[in-house]
Amino acid sequence: MIPKLFKMIKGKEITKQQLLKDIISGIIVAIIALPLSIALAISSGVSPEKGLITAIFAGFIISFLGGSKVQIGGPTGAFVIIIYSIIQQYGLNGLITASIMAGIILVVMGLLKFGSLIKYIPQTITVGFTSGIAITLLSTQIKDFFGLKIDKVPAEFIPKWQSYISNMNTLNIWTLVIGIICVLIIVFWPKVNKTIPGSLIALIVATLMVKFLNLPVETIGDRFQELSSAIPMPVMPSMSISTINQLFAPAMTIAILAGLESLLSAVVADGMIGDTHDSNMELVAQGLGNIVSGLFGGIPATGAIARTAANVKNGGKSPISGMVHAITLLIIMLALMPIAKLIPMTSLAAILAIVSYNMSEWRTFKSLLKAPKSDLFVLLVTFFCTIIFDLVVAIGFGMIMTMFLFMKRVSETTAIRDLVDEEVFDDDVLDMLKKSDGKISVYQVDGPLFFGIVQDFLIKVNSVKPSTEVLILDMRHSYAIDASAINALKKIVDYCKKHKIKLLITHVQKQPMHVLGNMGIADIIGDENIYETKREAIEIASSYISKIRNFMSGVS
Template identity: 55%
Template sequence: MFRPKLFTLISTKNPSLNKNQITKDIVSGIIVAIIALPLSIALGIASGVEPEKGLITAVIAGFLISFLGGSRVQIGGPTGAFVIIVYGVIAQFGIEGLTIATIMAGVFMILFGLMQFGSIIRYIPYPITTGFTSGIAVVLFSTQVKDFLGLEIVNVPSEFFEKWHSYISNIHTLSLPTVSVGLLSLLIIVLWPKINKTIPGSLIALVISTGIVAAFNLPVLTIGDHFGEISSKITLIDLTAIEISIPIIRNLIPPALTIAFLASIESLLSAVVADGMIGKKHRSNTELIAQGIANIGSAVFGGIPATGAIARTAANVKNGGRTPIAGIVHALFLLLIMQIFMPLAKLIPMTSLGAILLVVAYNMSEWRSFKGLLRSTKSDVTVLLLTFILTVVFDLIIAIQIGMLAAMFLFIRRMADSTQVANTALMYKNILDDEHDENMETDSTSHDYLGSKILVYDINGPLFFGAANTFLDILNELKTHTEFLILKMNNVPNMDATALDALKRIHKRCVKEKTALYYCGVNEQPLKILRVSGYIDDVGEYNFFDDVKDAVKSAALKVSNL
């Protein structure tokens, strides 16, 4: 069940793990580390923690995800999807609450993997993932406006609309030097790939903007102005100093589950994307366990939640990474950079980090997918917009809960609508007209019994609680002169306990009205339920037919002999 890809490659002496490939992995790991450096710092600050926390997460979680993971090329670390969640947890429970929630999320993810939920998580509706991802992107974008524009706001409101009201009210405090540096950073990030696709534009933007601000002593807020000295140490936190109680754990279960849920989805999506790029297949349950261990590891070293990062994973593949060695090198190289250059990070302008996150938000928005889904079915559009709006206006926890409920309700309604029950008795008159069975002593008047004394219902679609009421409409058409009720179930793939109860009620009514009840073409799953429940014994196995023609002929013969 838990089989890390790296261990498999080493133990089986896989030919792909050769000197040439290892060299490519090392080069790719270094390039990805350079890409991850500015992102990790920016995401840490946006999450409401010190800059080094983002790097600690990339180092610790990134190493563990590659070392223990089920994907060859997954790159782990902090991502934009967690910014809003982390910020909200810190605002409500403090940094200690975030540590506990992240550890709990790690435990949940390990349990997900042990219970083999890796494949189940893939069934999360696409409109929900698109809705909350786009919603997170909008919220992330809104959190960067103050730093990007240099607005003088002491306390920015956490609520979305109040936040924008505050921005608009304080737009007169906009700083032209800050906006200029921010726009320059943004242009570099957007245009640099046309010059060089290996070195990330975000890193070039940080270097140039930091140099300009320092050289000209511009009045632009920097990381040092905001956080003071930045530590380059990675040490275990003292868990014994954190207050842990049952009420605290109970209150942290919802955010912990949200972190676990989101990390699981994002990491598996990233692994699936990577599979398509390298033509290999990841081990989803191993990946979930590794992600859980990585989040626990990140938390105990003072980091924030982590998951597989799609953009960094794709960059790893494009630069030649094909084994977990690339991810390990990425983490170790980040650690080296952190030890050598971390003191210089205090010179980075906050507006440049804001520019980086504005681009991250844009890439997260999936606006093309969002736009495409708006042309989908009404139920998909409803789930999409509901999840998106709730994510923006309230929070991700509420959005996912209500989005899933709405998706399930609408799915049940669609499935119920797909189950059709039709009176098709008159369709079978030709069976009697063409029948020349010498054992059937019947006259032409017996044909007229179809639709009156003999009712035939053709049931199409699954029989479950959502379709029970439609199915029970049969009872309304049973009359005292109805002598035979034939239920054709060839097109019923499955049924549940509610459907079984409905059948029992129909049988009870038939007994009361002295109406014989026939079943035709019952499939394997419904037949098993009917047999195990004892229903077949109550109705009589002789009343079950393989073909509706046999049931109609049997009923017609008996009617004509009455």
Template identity: 50%
Template sequence: MFRPKLLDTLKDYNRQQFIKDIMAGLIVGVVALPLAIAFAIASGVSPEKGLYTAVIAGFIISVLGGSRVQIGGPTGAFIVIVYGIVQQFGINGLIIATFIAGIILIIMGIARLGAIIKFIPYPLIVGFTSGIALIIFSSQMKDFFGLRMGEVPADFTDKWQSYIGNFQSVNIYALLIGAGTVAVIALWPKVTRKIPGSLIALFITTAVVQWLHLPVETIGSRFGSIPSSFPSPVIPDIDFATIQKLIAPAFTIALLGGIESLLSAIVADGMIGGNHKSNTELIAQGIANIFSSIFGGIPATGAIARTATNIKNGGRTPVAGIVHALTLLLIILFIGKWAALIPMAALAGILVIVAYNMSEWENFISVAKGPRGDVAVLLTTFFLTVLIDLTVAIEIGMVLAVFLFMRNMIKFTDVNILTGEHTDKEEGRDKEAVSNYAIPKDVEVFEINGPLFFGAAYKFKDAIRFIKKPSRVFIIRMRYVPIIDATGIRTLREIHKESKSRGTTLILSEVHSKQVIDELRSARLLFAIGKANVTDTFARALRRSDAVINEVRSERKLY
């Protein structure tokens, strides 16, 4: 359940791979620097908190994680939820929510829920990811255009109304810095992919602003100097009342972190031909978030873009992730103070690119052209994320996806009357069709096709109403019933009870599924119906029907 990949990779580790890991780690550490600062500022916290998170969480995720190449740290996906928590509960509330989220992630890993998270509907993921991307883009307009305005409203519509109302205050220098950053990041890959475009853009824009003394806001002018040391660890004071207030956002952090980390690990597996350990990864993510919160950091998870950068530069073991964290630590200790010179417009330009890459607009359009149920989940999650809240979006999106799945499952469950004036739909193709057998006059045959669960049980009840008069024997064919739940058990029990009161013998035919047999046995329904009345073939069900009818006739002759 918990075995870090680091232990597996060190068995056949060599000097050549060590050099590759060091180079990849150095490059990813440099790539992570502007992103960690930008994500922290966009989340409503000071820039150093993003750096602390990248170092502490990045180190722990690499040492204890279940992926060979996963790079952990703050990501754009958390911006929306972190900003909302900070606005509502303050920095202390964020620290406690992150701490609780870490505990939840550990519990999820211990409970082996790693595989389950992989099955979260794709339209739901695309919906909230695209929604987050739009919110990130919207949150950067003040700094991108250098607008002279007060605090940016949290609400999406209020935010844009405020932008429009203050648009006359555009700082042309900030706009040029922001647009120049976007242009450099977009065009730099044509020069080389070894050095990240975001870093080049920061160097160029910072140098231009300082050299020309441009009147634009910088990290230093807004937040002051960046500390060159780590804060002391502080375990948050948590009581039951605090847990009640923060459990919902903490659960959202945990779910979002689990989803993104495992998605990143899956993408990484595809790139290196590996196989990550999902439950180990969840536990590592939980431990990383606990320690991040203790040092005043923000939520962390696996970062897809940084993980891909690690792989492309030769990283193949967790050593690269460890080097990435140590690189950031050295930057903080020795040259972190120079980060205060970075223009806010440049960070806004970086986040505009992040939002564009995160939007997955091609996937959004592809899902929007798909089945109506997927479109409903996609648009519901997207608009709720943008207009209401990410927590609400995930909750309602999941509920909607489950209901739509149930509806589709119900469509696959069929209940057919196969005797009397009704015919077997499969009689031309099915060797075991009822039409191939001689059915006694006093026998009624039903067949259930598909799962007999609470969503489909009503179909069975409705079908039984078509029986005009009680028959001597009532056969239910269950050869195509893979699963049954408590509602299905209850429905069969009611039918058995009603049949018994009418003097009808109930026979269950072709119960092949082990799950169905186990549920019938544990509910003692097999005992109630009688072992002789549960058959493995339809032919035996008919022979049992003949025996029951003959017994009834014999009893009549006696009386």
């Protein structure tokens, strides 16, 4: 686990030409991040400088120590609802404590090498909660976009919209006009210039219009009387066992979301630059970034997909671009923070409305509506649970349903075949089976033998013909077995002993053989009854039956 920056320096991958490109890209990304950081902070329920502090400190740490070459860290839209809810319930000190706890959880996850677990989260869940977050983020911007006069907007989705509808008569037409102008600028500005972000142009145009036309539109200065451009000293919040217990669930929510979003962003970045990120190092960096952000009074941070993509498109190829982005934001904050008071709130709402649209993945969502019904069900449940409840509930429900559906699909692909009825053998073996006069039964397990198939397995094997004297169980295609299947095998052994049936097993694969040995079933069955091939087992079974016949004829 070595940060990408250190690997690149050691491998002499950063040339002078690339260094210049990284610096330029970092400055451009900082300009993109500036309005976003301010807007996301305000929407989260904290003052504007908190967003910049987060982008500066967490952004620098994530790039400096991260496992991705081009990841840009900072506040993102996915956190807005979570942060807002935590602040309403636990206050700013509670948010800072939860952020630091989440950082510690992320570091532990990285050290335990949980980074690879992202591959077990299906697309239906990631698209479901991402689209749900986009809807909830958009819903938080209605008040500022329309200029509604609401003292306290409810945190829950449905009460929030009820509040909007009941207060729609307080709409400020000038606020709405400025907001629409900002949306149009952001949408169409890339046709004019793709280097300078449209969100910055919209911010400047809206600020100038409101200032010089003296429009009755709420600004940052109207809502936040004091805006600090000073860098705060790090402060450790007061923690107690009761506080940690209360904030563990919110901290886990932040950690899960930060981990998922950062690793998804890193995967997207890998595809753009043809590289492979270190997921565990990335989790550690994300954790340290959140700890430092919390100590300086910032909000939770993670890898930002849009800013990371902008970094790559502008020539960034090393973590230096992310570090330059953080330093540039620091300079801007120290020099220009007082001017931020003039920014209209509706322009920030317009920026986040576009962010919501971009993160909604509506095209992917639409295509998944044609997926199998089980996948569609997971998608919709995750989506609506994210909107109505929260992310942890959504992911929890989604993963539980996905696991059950997966087990159902696997159990449906595992078959217990009666090979004697199917007559799959060559003529010599068929002749031996015919001579046994139905006293040899051969079953083959096609697929993993686990708890989901155990009952079908027992029913099939227990239905052997009464005349059976030898039962052969072929495990050629069973590459995995679990404790439930071992218990079923014990029952089959007992069944065979009770009915005086000789049990033979063939083609036992590596993992099942290891489990059979560890749990003592191999000893119960007997090594002499475990064979490499079915043919060998059938020959032994045929010989065994012949001996019994000869013995019985001698007795008679």
